Amino acid sequence: MAVCTGCSLLCDDIEVTLESGRIARTKNLCRKGLGRFRSLYSERASPRADGSEVDVGDAISRAAEILSGAKRPLLFGWSNSTLEAQQAGIALARKLGGVIDDTSSFCQGPLMELVIRGQMPTGTLDDVRNFGDTLIYWGSDPTSSHPRHMSRFSYFPRGEKLQKGFEEDRTAFAVDVRESPTAKIVADGYFQIPPGGDAEFIEAILSVLDGKMPKVQDKKRMISFVTTLKKAKMGFIFPGLGLVYSLKDRLDLFSQLVARLNEGVPFRVIPMVGHYNMRGFNQTLFEQTGGINQVSFADGEARRGQENGIISALDSCDAALVVGSDPVSSLPAAFARKLAKIPVVVMDPHRNLTADLARVVIPTALSGLEAGGAALRMDGVRVELAPVVEGASPSDAEVLARIREVV
Amino acid sequence: MAELSVLVVTFRDIFQSEAQEAGRYGEEYRKASALILLDRGDADRAGIKDGSAVTVASDAGSVVVNAGVDQESHPGVAFMPNSPWSNQLVSGQVGPSKIPEFKRIEARLSSASGPVLKIEELLLGIVQG
Known part of the structure; x- marks a missing residue:
């Protein structure tokens, strides 16, 4: 049985039939979940840096350069990442002295x-x-x-x-x-x-x-x-x-x-959180810092405040790492314009609007399908994800660990 | 058509979500997103036909989308799937909660000023904006 990461129900009764390493048939998926599974084969991101196609290693190096060169980097997204990736993201934010926030900031x-x-x-x-x-x-x-x-x-x-x-x-x-x-x-x-x-x-x-x-x-x-x-x-x-x-x-x-x-x-x-692991991020950050979102690690100390939420932070942050999210699509245009003015690094399995304007794009594995890990369902129940197919891209957690090594 | 004032409320639609997963650059996603659903009485009074393109303008911006006429009655209120098209209309001004007004947008509808933009064209507007 596979787990669907199409929403925060994390349905764990998905039957998958593989043919030549590709998903040929599924059972029990809803329309939205089927869309998530089909997205394995559409609009996948490819590695890019400063307008050129590069290999993943070079994209990671350039991302590290941008993030370590920033005075106040914003690390945003996380609701479509595993608990392991979220932990790696918090560790990276801590090391960078940056700001970390997720979509819950303007959501649930x-x-x-x-x-x-x-x-x-x-x-x-x-x-x-x-x-x-x-x-x-x-x-x-x-x-x-x-x-x-x-x-x-x-x-x-x-x-x-x-x-x-x-x-x-x-x-x-x-x-x-x-x-x-x-x-x-x-x-x-x-x-x-x-x-x-x-x-x-x-x-x-x-x-x-x-x-x-x-x-x-x-x-x-x-x-x-x-x-x-x-x-x-x-x-x-x-x-x-x-x-x-x-x-x-x-x-x-x-x-x-x-x-x-x-x-x-x-x-x-039970709040109807949308993304599959928003609750996981909120809970993980809360356990580590006392704040569920909007946390800054400037001066080595975790501080929670609205100024660290993406809506306000776009006025003060000078670079952004966006993981598994497309804020250019989901934010009002007035805020998307602010994001377009700073160097952005995107980690995502798919091409999206934020990736299109990003300075660096690092393609990642689609979690639950190409990479394993764990997530918290909307009600806080932990669900283990196991990869169903072999993908070409590294997981979020792997990329974040590699960036952290070099910043 | 006559100008029509409405309160726009954004919502999530399963067909739009599926189309987004399949590809947000696709025509299906544009069709499911660049849409405003109107009360039948409002549409009739303003002379808006089901499927016709209209310009929706708020104090924050404007966007051309296709109009749909709802079976359900909701005079004075219009519904738009949450998307980069509806986000052209959401104000950049936020209150103490710092949550934008995604679900209460005062807007005016008028004859379409141009075609329904593709998502890449919306992005270009954001980058150049």
């Missing part, structure tokens, strides 16, 4: 931080399958982002205590601005809110919990919803970017809601 970071610090009750996806009878997909659409979430863990499967599955034993809700495919599945459990309306929706739930009338259009429906939540044997909330981006500095309101629900029944939170 604020919520993940609460989970990792133990300030938000959480559980595993196996708990969800076995005991999760009341589910809220909030600002998330697993059908699109984590396609097997509902079938392997949360809604459709039978569980230890939920032998009748979604037909009788599970009740699911979706809170979203868009009637997503997930919202359509939960049907009557869908609450449509206006963009930015999450805080108001939380306040409405809190009102009902306080025995007051909620300030929403359909008061009866809201009261019935909260009554269901109060009867949960084991509730789970799956917050997506919709909730995090909407609340931003008001995440305490969400914490307040979860705490209130837990006064009556157990309610757990």
Whole structure:
């Protein structure tokens, strides 16, 4: 069985048939996972330095030169790398006295931080399958982002205590601005809110919990919803970017809601992190430095601060190493322009926009398919990855170790 | 067409994710990304046909994408798959959280000022910008 690194579910039941060393057939992959497996054979990166094709060794030397010559290098990416590569990346940042950050910085970071610090009750996806009878997909659409979430863990499967599955034993809700495919599945459990309306929706739930009338259009429906939540044997909330981006500095309101629900029944939170090992990076950096992202090692000491998050750091960093990420695609153009102005080194299995403007490109193995290692699933469960095929490129961890040797 | 003001919310789409994995330089990824989904009433009022190209402009920038007309009703709100096309519209101004406004972009739609750009052309705009 192979593990799919297409998202943070890390599905470990993928059957692969090889023919002449190439993947010929697979079973159990979702559409997104199939895309990840097929990407083995499309748009692969090739080694480049200063506009010329070079060999990997020369690309690594040039990368080391750029990074050691920088006063404040930014080491960014990491959510699509193994735990081993993340550890090697943190060691390199430490040696360079640089700044290290990952995509969680403008993604699920604020919520993940609460989970990792133990300030938000959480559980595993196996708990969800076995005991999760009341589910809220909030600002998330697993059908699109984590396609097997509902079938392997949360809604459709039978569980230890939920032998009748979604037909009788599970009740699911979706809170979203868009009637997503997930919202359509939960049907009557869908609450449509206006963009930015999450805080108001939380306040409405809190009102009902306080025995007051909620300030929403359909008061009866809201009261019935909260009554269901109060009867949960084991509730789970799956917050997506919709909730995090909407609340931003008001995440305490969400914490307040979860705490209130837990006064009556157990309610757990599993953030719907996108990339396969974002949680791994956050946890690894937290264990080593006390910060889940946005850490600087200047002057040999680890310091956490917003100035080290990519959004702010692009104003102060004078070079960047980007590993397994494409910030030129994923950042607003205003920030991508800032990245385009400094020397960039890219380590990635594929060609992407950041690689196209980079001064150095080092092709790497596609983890889980061409390189092994380990990763943390969205719920923190460790999953071992074993290579399925032989690739031509070194792993992230190997390249990072080689750069570290020469900087 | 008449100008139309909408609040743009970005989202993730599984077909777009698959296309991105297969190749972000491909036509399939461009089709799945350079897209704005409109409420039917909004589209009718502004005279926007399903599949027609429109310019979407915010205070941060503008981009030409294809319009789609949704089955679901969401007047005043438009949805765009999160991509380098939608990122042309996201402001570079951030609040105390330092998280950009990916999901609340005030935008105006008008007749297309040109073709839907290829991803390489968007990159050129970023490099030259």
